[in-house]
Amino acid sequence: MRESSAVAIAEKLKGRFGEGTYSRRARVILEHRRIAFRQGHWIVVLSGFVEPVLYLLSFGYGVGKLVGKIQVTPGHWVTYAQFIAPALLATSAMNGAIYDSTWNIFFRLKYDGTYKAMLATSLGPLDVALGEIGWALLRGLIYAVGFTAIVFPLGIMKGWYGLLAIPAAVVIAFGFASIGMLYTTFAKSIAQMDWVNVIMLPLFLFSGSLYPLSIYPQWLRVIIEALPLWHGIQIVRSLSLGIIQWSLLWHFAYFVAMIAIGLTLTTRRLRVLFMR
Amino acid sequence: MSANDLSRKGSLTLIDVPKILRWGSIYIAQARIRSMLKWKWSIIGESFATPMFYLLSIGIGIGKFVNSHQAAGVDGVKYLTFLAPALLAAACIQGAVGDATFPVLEGFKWQKGFFAMNATPISGKQIANGVLLAAMSRAAFGCVIYYAALYTFGALHGLHTLWLIPVTLFAATSFAVLMMGVCAAIKNDDLFLNMVQRFLIVPLFLFSGTFYSLASMPKFLQIIGWASPLWHATEVGRWISYGHHVSATALVIHFSYMTIMAIIGFTFAHHHFTKRLAK
Amino acid sequence: MSAADSQATPEALILAKGLRKEYGDFTAVDGIDFRVNRSESFGFLGPNGAGKSTTMRIIAATLTRTSGEITILGKDPEISGPEIRAHLGVVPQQDNLDNALTVEDNLYVYGRYFGLSKKFIRNKIEELLAFAQLEEKRSVKVEALSGGMKRRLTIARALVSEPEILMLDEPTTGLDPQARHILWDRLFRLKEQGVTLLITTHYMDEAEQLCDRLMVMDKGKIMAEDSPAGLIKKYSTKEVLEVRFGADRNAQYADQLRGMCERIEVLPDRVLMYSHDCEALLHEVVSKGMHPTTSLVRRSSLEDVFLRLTGRSLVE
Numbered sequence: 001m002r003e004s005s006a007v008a009i010a011e012k013l014k015g016r017f018g019e020g021t022y023s024r025r026a027r028v029i030l031e032h033r034r035i036a037f038r039q040g041h042w043i044v045v046l047s048g049f050v051e052p053v054l055y056l057l058s059f060g061y062g063v064g065k066l067v068g069k070i071q072v073t074p075g076h077w078v079t080y081a082q083f084i085a086p087a088l089l090a091t092s093a094m095n096g097a098i099y100d101s102t103w104n105i106f107f108r109l110k111y112d113g114t115y116k117a118m119l120a121t122s123l124g125p126l127d128v129a130l131g132e133i134g135w136a137l138l139r140g141l142i143y144a145v146g147f148t149a150i151v152f153p154l155g156i157m158k159g160w161y162g163l164l165a166i167p168a169a170v171v172i173a174f175g176f177a178s179i180g181m182l183y184t185t186f187a188k189s190i191a192q193m194d195w196v197n198v199i200m201l202p203l204f205l206f207s208g209s210l211y212p213l214s215i216y217p218q219w220l221r222v223i224i225e226a227l228p229l230w231h232g233i234q235i236v237r238s239l240s241l242g243i244i245q246w247s248l249l250w251h252f253a254y255f256v257a258m259i260a261i262g263l264t265l266t267t268r269r270l271r272v273l274f275m276r
Numbered sequence: 277m278s279a280n281d282l283s284r285k286g287s288l289t290l291i292d293v294p295k296i297l298r299w300g301s302i303y304i305a306q307a308r309i310r311s312m313l314k315w316k317w318s319i320i321g322e323s324f325a326t327p328m329f330y331l332l333s334i335g336i337g338i339g340k341f342v343n344s345h346q347a348a349g350v351d352g353v354k355y356l357t358f359l360a361p362a363l364l365a366a367a368c369i370q371g372a373v374g375d376a377t378f379p380v381l382e383g384f385k386w387q388k389g390f391f392a393m394n395a396t397p398i399s400g401k402q403i404a405n406g407v408l409l410a411a412m413s414r415a416a417f418g419c420v421i422y423y424a425a426l427y428t429f430g431a432l433h434g435l436h437t438l439w440l441i442p443v444t445l446f447a448a449t450s451f452a453v454l455m456m457g458v459c460a461a462i463k464n465d466d467l468f469l470n471m472v473q474r475f476l477i478v479p480l481f482l483f484s485g486t487f488y489s490l491a492s493m494p495k496f497l498q499i500i501g502w503a504s505p506l507w508h509a510t511e512v513g514r515w516i517s518y519g520h521h522v523s524a525t526a527l528v529i530h531f532s533y534m535t536i537m538a539i540i541g542f543t544f545a546h547h548h549f550t551k552r553l554a555k
Numbered sequence: 556m557s558a559a560d561s562q563a564t565p566e567a568l569i570l571a572k573g574l575r576k577e578y579g580d581f582t583a584v585d586g587i588d589f590r591v592n593r594s595e596s597f598g599f600l601g602p603n604g605a606g607k608s609t610t611m612r613i614i615a616a617t618l619t620r621t622s623g624e625i626t627i628l629g630k631d632p633e634i635s636g637p638e639i640r641a642h643l644g645v646v647p648q649q650d651n652l653d654n655a656l657t658v659e660d661n662l663y664v665y666g667r668y669f670g671l672s673k674k675f676i677r678n679k680i681e682e683l684l685a686f687a688q689l690e691e692k693r694s695v696k697v698e699a700l701s702g703g704m705k706r707r708l709t710i711a712r713a714l715v716s717e718p719e720i721l722m723l724d725e726p727t728t729g730l731d732p733q734a735r736h737i738l739w740d741r742l743f744r745l746k747e748q749g750v751t752l753l754i755t756t757h758y759m760d761e762a763e764q765l766c767d768r769l770m771v772m773d774k775g776k777i778m779a780e781d782s783p784a785g786l787i788k789k790y791s792t793k794e795v796l797e798v799r800f801g802a803d804r805n806a807q808y809a810d811q812l813r814g815m816c817e818r819i820e821v822l823p824d825r826v827l828m829y830s831h832d833c834e835a836l837l838h839e840v841v842s843k844g845m846h847p848t849t850s851l852v853r854r855s856s857l858e859d860v861f862l863r864l865t866g867r868s869l870v871e
Binding site for chain 3 (some may be wrong): 281282283284285286287288290291292293295296297299300303304306307310311314387388389391392393394395396397398399553554555
């Protein structure tokens with residue numbers, strides 16, 4: 001019988017970790033996104049993937065002629081395109097994840113009442129959070145694969161390690177999406193959401209994406225090295241250029257922490273918002 | 277009579293229609309600016325911050341690498357000097373297009389404020405002119421601030437560079453009014469602004485010889501620059517700023533291109549504003 | 556003074572002849588004639604899609620007609636759009652206030668569109684806020700207002716220029732009963748002050764409350780035109796008996812009931828019987844051995860008129 005299957009799920013989960021928070025059905029949210037998506041938004045995905053390619057073409061080729069080669073580690077020189085391509089990949093992972101986890105979610109949270117409806121079913125807040133973030137990741141993955149497919153054959157990535165940049169981009173997207181969604185659950189007005197856009201541009205421009213941090217004064221480097229995009233760029237750049245060092249672990253740890261904090265607090269926050 | 281009753285002279289004595297036919301565009305612009313002023317701090321912040329980010333990151337940051345690698349400079353000058361007219365034009369054009377397009381979608385579709393305006397003696401043409409005027413006022417404000425910043429950073433030298441401001445604003449007006457007309461003409465606008473941003477504004481920004489001379493690009497990419505009002509404004513701007521070589525013929529072409537775009541833009545915008553209001 | 560009191564030929568503010576509007580194959584307004592007099596409260600009554608709003612927009616000089624003639628204040632809207640709009644106060648079906656501005660600023664900005672002086676508007680705003688009972692909300696952003704308040708503000712906005720004609724398109728659709736009554740009271744005051752009102756509605760109670768004269772429209776055509784009382788007198792009986800026998804049996808009894816009164820209408824859920832003495836009619840029904848589960852005697856309304864004219868219910 002129909003009702004009993006829902007009851008059965010509830011019974012099975014009773015007393016288990018995450019009861020009332022997670023019903024292990026985050027994929028339902030993904031499906032919801034996929035259905036909504038089919039109705040003609042493919043061009044949004046395409047456009048997100050085109051932007052870094054255009055930047056690479058413009059800066060890598062044009063500015064590259066002006067700046068020559070860049071030194072990444074002592075004695076290790078790379079072309080300008082090789083230098084910025086990983087940064088563009090990391091940045092587009094951030095942009096896509098942030099857009100999906102902030103603006104899109106803000107409207108569903110505030111105006112559409114989508115979550116209210118979802119949480120009135122057997123879905124829990126962690127299902128919603130994971131589902132939405134999962135969608136952001138899927139998109140991030142598509143961007144990363146598309147970008148790599150263009151860049152890799154051009155020899156801009158060095159060696160097969162470069163392909164690891166794809167999963168790395170997904171981890172970066174995961175980190176940003178978790179924090180982005182957390183911010184969104186606290187945002188009250190569109191003006192507050194606007195801050196997200198305000199922050200993204202300088203984050204991109206100053207996180208060592210277009211040139212090494214070495215030209216900055218020490219105090220500025222300290223600040224930038226504390227910010228997430230710099231870590232993201234370091235990960236993708238190292239993998240893409242085949243520079244495998246222990247420091248990669250530290251950069252990854254940064255993202256693992258972002259994900260853990262973002263997810264935990266978002267879940268808690270959704271519970272406060274909808275399940276009081 | 278209760279206290280709630282309204283005094284009444286009647287519209288026939290109150291309203292001066294010829295005056296509205298003359299000044300209607302100004303009324304609309306005033307109203308738009310009034311709405312904008314609600315966001316004055318964000319506007320001032322954004323007019324200042326975004327261009328500064330580019331100036332510092334690309335002008336100074338990348339400039340350091342460029343200058344050390346190009347002993348003779350770019351186009352014979354320091355990278356920041358080369359970049360300044362382009363940055364100014366890019367910021368101004370982007371800002372103007374944003375301010376001239378967003379309110380159009382809002383006015384026709386989201387809030388339908390244009391229909392309220394059109395219920396008064398004001399015409400569609402006046403609404404278009406008013407919205408553009410407000411957008412360009414804000415663009416002018418941003419342009420002056422950015423000019424001052426560039427001057428302070430030593431990217432511009434001499435008072436003759438003040439000519440950059442009107443030239444830049446002219447280029448911005450011609451493109452903004454065209455985009456405004458397009459916004460009035462399109463039906464399915466859910467994703468339109470996003471698409472404009474990504475497939476039009478960003479490519480124009482990237483391929484208009486903004487960060488390097490257009491001639492260093494492969495031919496097929498140069499075409500984007502030729503079509504772009506940003507490139508024409510940048511060429512003229514570099515000529516004004518540091519005497520970048522532009523032939524007299526080329527100057528005529530640059531100005532003609534911007535003028536023709538403006539004429540087409542106004543015609544198109546006026547036509548579609550009137551048409552859409554009467555639907 | 557209302558139009559009914561004056562014996563001299565009243566001044567026509569709007570005159571239409573053979574007015575027609577087509578959208579491709581669809582005819583929204585199908586060659587209608589009408590006349591609206593000064594200080595009159597004139598209503599267009601009809602279901603959604605009857606052509607009321609289209610007619611209103613042609614009068615408001617914001618929509619071009621396909622053919623026919625129309626003058627507003629003696630002018631042709633196609634030639635003198637701005638001159639006509641200068642003397643109209645328009646309340647559209649959907650509020651199009653500026654949500655980002657305050658109540659006061661909305662009135663101010665709109666007044667400026669009419670080229671009114673700042674001083675005049677400032678004074679007028681005080682009056683309008685009192686009239687619309689929004690004095691306490693003057694500095695509140697529009698997006699924070701209730702539906703009823705927004706509606707009152709839209710009406711106040713339309714009055715800022717002291718228009719000759721106030722046009723209201725479905726003024727109370729979507730409002731709760733209390734908000735509707737406040738609004739009707741405000742409109743009634745305007746009517747008493749001699750403002751010419753033009754109202755479209757699909758609510759018969761609203762039409763009865765507010766309109767001196769009504770034009771019943773359906774599918775772009777005029778079905779009838781008169782005062783509310785006149786329409787009822789012409790197209791219906793004094794009273795109506797509503798009887799219910801349960802969904803299956805209403806139709807079954809219809810034949811028997813038909814012979815007992817002037818006219819009946821069989822609706823899915825009840826049967827309407829039209830007669831001048833419905834108490835007696837009910838006795839007769841019962842005496843013939845038919846026992847309705849519920850019965851109700853009421854006065855005829857515009858709903859009955861509409862049913863008679865079109866064979867359909869007004870609100871579906």
